[in-house]
Amino acid sequence: MKYSARTLALQALRNHRGWPAAWRHAAPKKSYDVIIIGGGGHGLGAAFYLASQHGISNVAVLEKGWLGGGNTARNTMTIRDNFLYPENVRFHHAAVNAWHSLSDELNFNIMLSKRGMITILMSDRDLSDAHRMVNTTALFGAEHRVIDLDELQQRLPMIATPGRLPVVGGIYHPNVVLARHDAVAWGYARAASNLGVDIIENCEVTDILQDDRGVTGVETSLGRIQTRKLGMAVAGHGKRVAAMAGVNLPIETIPLQALVSTPIKPVLDNVLVLRGFNTYFMQSDKGELVMGAGTDPYPSYSQRGTPQIPEAIIAAILQVFPMFERMKFLRQWAGALDITYDNTPIISKTPVAGFYVDVAGSGGFKTTPLAARLHASLIANDRPDPIIEAYSLERFGSGRLILERASYGNR
Amino acid sequence: MIQIDCPYCGKRNEDEFVYGGDTGHRRPEDPAGLSDAEWCEYIYSVPNTRGWANETWWHVRGCNRWITIQRNAESNEVRPASQNESHG
Numbered sequence: 001m002k003y004s005a006r007t008l009a010l011q012a013l014r015n016h017r018g019w020p021a022a023w024r025h026a027a028p029k030k031s032y033d034v035i036i037i038g039g040g041g042h043g044l045g046a047a048f049y050l051a052s053q054h055g056i057s058n059v060a061v062l063e064k065g066w067l068g069g070g071n072t073a074r075n076t077m078t079i080r081d082n083f084l085y086p087e088n089v090r091f092h093h094a095a096v097n098a099w100h101s102l103s104d105e106l107n108f109n110i111m112l113s114k115r116g117m118i119t120i121l122m123s124d125r126d127l128s129d130a131h132r133m134v135n136t137t138a139l140f141g142a143e144h145r146v147i148d149l150d151e152l153q154q155r156l157p158m159i160a161t162p163g164r165l166p167v168v169g170g171i172y173h174p175n176v177v178l179a180r181h182d183a184v185a186w187g188y189a190r191a192a193s194n195l196g197v198d199i200i201e202n203c204e205v206t207d208i209l210q211d212d213r214g215v216t217g218v219e220t221s222l223g224r225i226q227t228r229k230l231g232m233a234v235a236g237h238g239k240r241v242a243a244m245a246g247v248n249l250p251i252e253t254i255p256l257q258a259l260v261s262t263p264i265k266p267v268l269d270n271v272l273v274l275r276g277f278n279t280y281f282m283q284s285d286k287g288e289l290v291m292g293a294g295t296d297p298y299p300s301y302s303q304r305g306t307p308q309i310p311e312a313i314i315a316a317i318l319q320v321f322p323m324f325e326r327m328k329f330l331r332q333w334a335g336a337l338d339i340t341y342d343n344t345p346i347i348s349k350t351p352v353a354g355f356y357v358d359v360a361g362s363g364g365f366k367t368t369p370l371a372a373r374l375h376a377s378l379i380a381n382d383r384p385d386p387i388i389e390a391y392s393l394e395r396f397g398s399g400r401l402i403l404e405r406a407s408y409g410n411r
Numbered sequence: 412m413i414q415i416d417c418p419y420c421g422k423r424n425e426d427e428f429v430y431g432g433d434t435g436h437r438r439p440e441d442p443a444g445l446s447d448a449e450w451c452e453y454i455y456s457v458p459n460t461r462g463w464a465n466e467t468w469w470h471v472r473g474c475n476r477w478i479t480i481q482r483n484a485e486s487n488e489v490r491p492a493s494q495n496e497s498h499g
Contacts, residue, residue: 239459250455253484298430301461301485307412308426341455396455397448 003107022186023193028200031226032060034379035218036233037205037241039063040072041181041365042358043233044188044199045372046379048106051195053373054380059197060227061189062220064204068185071235074303074335075365076258076292077178078271078282080117081142082171084133085402087390088344089140094387095370096175102369108187110179115282117176117271118147118155120320121169126275130171145172155270158323165319176271178282184368208245214353215245231356231379233372236301236336238359247350250341250396251360255296255334257305259314262328263287277316288330291317295337305334337362342401347375348384348393357393413487419474431467433458434479461485465492 001007001020011018034050036043039061051057063069079099081092103110121127127146134144152170153159161167189199200222207219208230217226234241242249264287271282278294293309310332318325338360340346345367347358358375361367374385384392395401413425435458439445445453458464463483470476479492 237461240461248452248456250452252457252459253461299457299459299484300487302487304487306425397451 003109022190023199026060026193026198026200028060028062028203028220028222028225029198031217032198033058033227034229034231035059035225035227036061036231037218038070038233038235039067039185039189039199039201040070040233040235041068041184041188041368042235042361042372042375043231044068044185044192045368046231046233046358046375047197047199048188048192048195049373049376050380051192051197054376056380057196059192060225061192061197061199062203062205062218062225063199063201066201067189067199068182071335071337072181072185072365072368074258074333075181075363076280076282076290077181077284077365078117078176078280078292079179079366080173080176080271081366082117082119082133082137082144082173082176083404084136085404086140087402088404089137089142091370091387091391092367093137093140093142093175095367096177098369098373099177099179102179102184102187106187106191108183108190110183110187111285113178113285115176115178115269115271117173117273117280118152119171119173119273119275120152120159120167121171122165122167122274122276122320124168127168130169134171143174145174146170147172156272158267158321160320160322167320178271178284181365184365188372205241205244208241208352208355210245210352210355215355227354229354229356229379231358231375233358233375235338235359235361235364238338238357242350242357242359245350245352245355247352247355247357249338249346249357249359249393251338251346252299253301253336254299254339255302255305256337256363257293257296257309257332257334259291259293259310259332260284260330261289261291261324262330264289264327274316274320277313279313279316281317289324289327295339296334301336303334303336305332341396342403344402344404345371345391346393347371347378347388347391349378349382350393413482413489415468415478415480415489416491417470417473417476417478418491419476419478420470423470423473427470427472429469429471431469431477433460434465434467435460459484 081096204221209217215230268283273280281291340360
């Protein structure tokens with residue numbers, strides 16, 4: 001069923017009793033052309049693009065839990081493009097632009113909201129770094145702009161400038177958007193399912209099978225399924241799943257925390273970043289302040305995180321925005337991030353023929369549509385698009401790392 | 412907050428410590444004798460165990476010693492490293 005004003009009106013006349021399920025709950029077939037492990041935004045997206053752009057619709061997405069229940073549900077919805085190194089600037093600039101048409105492409109409202117972001121700078125060092133970043137990224141068409149204290153105060157009248165930590169200016173990032181994270185998984189699932197993709201929840205992959213020509217299938221909690229092409233879009237457990245194929249991914253699992261306040265009336269339109277405190281926050285459509293932290297100080301699979309992190313970022317935010325002092329803290333959680341040594345994703349072939357990975361996004365929600373599309377083309381064509389050549393697994397052997405400091409995995 | 416039992420100072424909050432890594436991830440004895448692939452594996456790949464592992468922690472805001480404990484990376488429970496299994 002196509003979603004439209006007409007459908008909505010017709011359903012309203014029937015008291016909304018006639019809406020069909022958005023996607024089919026499929027049982028696994030014996031074999032598929034492609035299997036994707038991981039039913040989050042990246043995995044469902046890859047399945048959708050395989051079917052819509054490469055004509056491969058005999059595809060299954062295997063999800064251990066429920067659809068979109070991992071880091072797709074745990075991120076802070078922020079889609080940003082403030083990166084420094086050429087490979088990342090190109091990739092993330094294109095990634096942000098890929099969001100704009102997504103609602104139309106999927107016929108599903110992902111509630112894209114063009115908020116813009118402001119990085120608040122608190123030292124002369126920050127300011128000179130900001131000029132470097134803005135000028136470097138301008139070469140690749142990114143549109144960041146350094147703003148002075150006057151403009152910053154005009155945009156954020158509630159900012160406390162004479163605090164212990166002087167605010168000296170900011171960077172305005174006009175392209176930053178928010179999108180409803182769950183809707184991204186649901187939209188991709190619905191669109192992929194309509195094109196014939198099987199979405200199989202509660203199906204845990206327990207082994208990856210191969211012969212001398214490469215991948216032959218997977219062993220799952222629902223039995224053996226055959227395939228010659230296997231894509232992995234797993235967050236938090238990428239190393240463990242890849243190890244089933246004998247591939248040792250250079251990643252470590254570290255919690256990344258977020259927290260929200262109780263809702264208040266609209267007070268903030270931009271996403272705000274406090275540089276130097278590893279924190280950022282924004283106001284959601286529901287009115288909550290959503291705050292994100294840097295990574296925890298040690299690796300863990302626990303999706304809780306360590307309590308000194310929220311304490312520190314709340315203290316930092318209150319230094320600069322004392323008006324939020326009496327707000328109530330509502331809830332806190334962590335996502336298990338797969339982080340590479342250089343905080344840069346791996347979207348790559350592996351030493352095992354027919355086994356492809358899209359992992360370690362270091363906060364990978366923001367790249368979902370582009371990473372999924374390029375993962376799909378990698379699987380279909382067995383060669384990477386030029387834009388992701390730098391994200392190959394081989395960089396760890398050649399030493400051609402991209403030491404990106406703007407990812408949240410930065411420590 | 413994890414409470415780590417330092418053998419010298421007793422139970423202390425984790426924020427007095429700095430994580431030092433999995434004791435199973437040790438610098439190879441003879442780096443020059445390794446292939447590039449083996450060396451890269453040591454540099455970039457950590458064990459990342461889901462479950463119990465021996466780890467070193469530095470009690471930097473306490474007695475300043477390095478200690479070895481066991482931590483479960485799934486639940487964040489900690490217990491003393493058993494003498495038999497300790498690598499560090």
